[in-house]
Amino acid sequence: MTSAVETEILLADNQQLRSELQDLLEQAHINQSIIERHQAFDLQLISASEFRELIETMLVAMPGTFNLECVTLSLLDQDYAIQRILRDLQIGLLEFRNLLFLPARIGLPASEHPEQPYLGEYQAATHAPLFPHYLPASVAILPLTRQNRLLGYLSLGSAHAERFTPQMATDFIRRLATVVAICLENVINNERLKHIGLTDPLTGVNNRRYIEQRLYEEVARGQRERSSLSCLFIDIDHFKRVNDQYGHQSGDDVLREVALRIKRELRLSDALGRFGGEEFVVLLTHATLEDAARIAERIRAGICNSSITIEGAEGGLLITASIGAAALTPPDRTRSAEDLKQTLLKQADQALYQAKESGRNRVMLAIPGSEALTPQQA
Known part of the structure; x- marks a missing residue:
C-alpha cells in the first residue's frame, strides 16, 4: 500500500507538473x-x-x-x-x-x-x-x-x-x-x-503629363490651404538656330544643360518639366508673384551667364532664355482646379510671348486676375 507520505509526494509532484504545464500553455499562447x-x-x-x-x-x-x-x-x-x-x-x-x-x-x-x-x-x-x-x-x-x-x-x-x-x-x-x-x-x-513614365527621356526632368497633373494637384491644395502658387514658362531664345547651325545633337546638349541650370535654382518642393521642344515649365509652391519674379531672374541669369560647351562652337555657345511668370495668390475657391490650372498656364504663356516680343532674354510678369503684364529688367 502507498503510504500517506508517498501520496503527498505524488500529489505535490502532480501539482508541480500541472503548474509547469500551465506555464507552458501560457507561454505557448504568448508565443x-x-x-x-x-x-x-x-x-x-x-x-x-x-x-x-x-x-x-x-x-x-x-x-x-x-x-x-x-x-x-x-x-x-x-x-x-x-x-x-x-x-x-x-x-x-x-x-x-x-x-x-x-x-x-x-x-x-x-x-x-x-x-x-x-x-x-x-x-x-x-x-x-x-x-x-x-x-x-x-x-x-x-x-x-x-x-x-x-x-x-x-x-x-x-x-x-x-x-x-x-x-x-x-x-x-x-x-x-x-x-x-x-x-x-x-x-x-x-x-x-x-x-x-512621367520623365522626359532627353533631359531627365519631368514631362508635360507630370507637370499638368502636379499643377492640378497643387492648385487644389492651394484652394484648401489658401496658399500661393506660381508658374514659370521658359523658352530658349533662337533655339532653332542652334539646331540649324550645329545639329540636333548639339541642340540636345543645350536642352540638357539648360534643364540642369534651371534645376539648380529650385527648391525640393518645386517641379520642373519639359513642356515640349525648347519650352520648360516650372511650378513654384507657396510662392507669390514676387517670389516667382526673383526665382525667374535667377534662372534667366544662370542660363545666360556662362557659355555651354558644344561640338563645333569654339569657346562654347552663349544661350539666353525668355521667361513668363504668373501666380495664384491664393487660388480662387469658386472656380474648378482644372480651370484655374489652365488659366495659370495661359497667363504664364502670354507673359512669355510678351517677353519674346520685348526683345528676349528677360522676365515678364502677369498680374493676377488680369491680362496686364509687368516687365522685369534683364
Missing part, C-alpha cells in the same frame, strides 16, 4: 500571439504598394508592434535617385525624420561579416548616424541586401540594455531583414517605373 502579430506585420509590409505606405509601416507601425523606442531606415543613395523620386512623390525629407540617407555603408562593430545583423550595446562611434534623434541602450542593426547589393539598414533601438544582446538568436531578425529588403526593392522599382 502564438507573438507569431500572429509578426505575421500580421509581415502582411502589412508585403501589401504596401507605395513608398509612403511602406515607410509608414516600418517607421510608425513597427515600434508599437515590437515594443521599441525607435526604428530608423537608412538608405544608401549616393546618386540621389531615391531622393529625387521622393521629391516627385511630394514626400519631403523632413516628413519622416527617421528616414535617413547615407553617403556610404557603415562598418558594424564586432562583426566579421558586414552584411550580418548586429545585436548588442549601442556604440556611438558607429551607430550615431543611424540614430540621430534618439540614444538607445541596445540596438539591432539589420543590413538590407538584395542580390549581394546593400540597400541600407533597418535599425531597431531599445531603452533596455538587455533587449538586444550578441547571444540572442537571429533567426527572426534575419527573416525580418529579408522581408523588408524585398518589399523595399519592390516598392522602389515600382516607383521608378512610374517615374520613368
Whole structure:
C-alpha cells in the first residue's frame, strides 16, 4: 500500500507538473500571439504598394508592434535617385525624420561579416548616424541586401540594455531583414517605373503629363490651404538656330544643360518639366508673384551667364532664355482646379510671348486676375 507520505509526494509532484504545464500553455499562447502579430506585420509590409505606405509601416507601425523606442531606415543613395523620386512623390525629407540617407555603408562593430545583423550595446562611434534623434541602450542593426547589393539598414533601438544582446538568436531578425529588403526593392522599382513614365527621356526632368497633373494637384491644395502658387514658362531664345547651325545633337546638349541650370535654382518642393521642344515649365509652391519674379531672374541669369560647351562652337555657345511668370495668390475657391490650372498656364504663356516680343532674354510678369503684364529688367 502507498503510504500517506508517498501520496503527498505524488500529489505535490502532480501539482508541480500541472503548474509547469500551465506555464507552458501560457507561454505557448504568448508565443502564438507573438507569431500572429509578426505575421500580421509581415502582411502589412508585403501589401504596401507605395513608398509612403511602406515607410509608414516600418517607421510608425513597427515600434508599437515590437515594443521599441525607435526604428530608423537608412538608405544608401549616393546618386540621389531615391531622393529625387521622393521629391516627385511630394514626400519631403523632413516628413519622416527617421528616414535617413547615407553617403556610404557603415562598418558594424564586432562583426566579421558586414552584411550580418548586429545585436548588442549601442556604440556611438558607429551607430550615431543611424540614430540621430534618439540614444538607445541596445540596438539591432539589420543590413538590407538584395542580390549581394546593400540597400541600407533597418535599425531597431531599445531603452533596455538587455533587449538586444550578441547571444540572442537571429533567426527572426534575419527573416525580418529579408522581408523588408524585398518589399523595399519592390516598392522602389515600382516607383521608378512610374517615374520613368512621367520623365522626359532627353533631359531627365519631368514631362508635360507630370507637370499638368502636379499643377492640378497643387492648385487644389492651394484652394484648401489658401496658399500661393506660381508658374514659370521658359523658352530658349533662337533655339532653332542652334539646331540649324550645329545639329540636333548639339541642340540636345543645350536642352540638357539648360534643364540642369534651371534645376539648380529650385527648391525640393518645386517641379520642373519639359513642356515640349525648347519650352520648360516650372511650378513654384507657396510662392507669390514676387517670389516667382526673383526665382525667374535667377534662372534667366544662370542660363545666360556662362557659355555651354558644344561640338563645333569654339569657346562654347552663349544661350539666353525668355521667361513668363504668373501666380495664384491664393487660388480662387469658386472656380474648378482644372480651370484655374489652365488659366495659370495661359497667363504664364502670354507673359512669355510678351517677353519674346520685348526683345528676349528677360522676365515678364502677369498680374493676377488680369491680362496686364509687368516687365522685369534683364
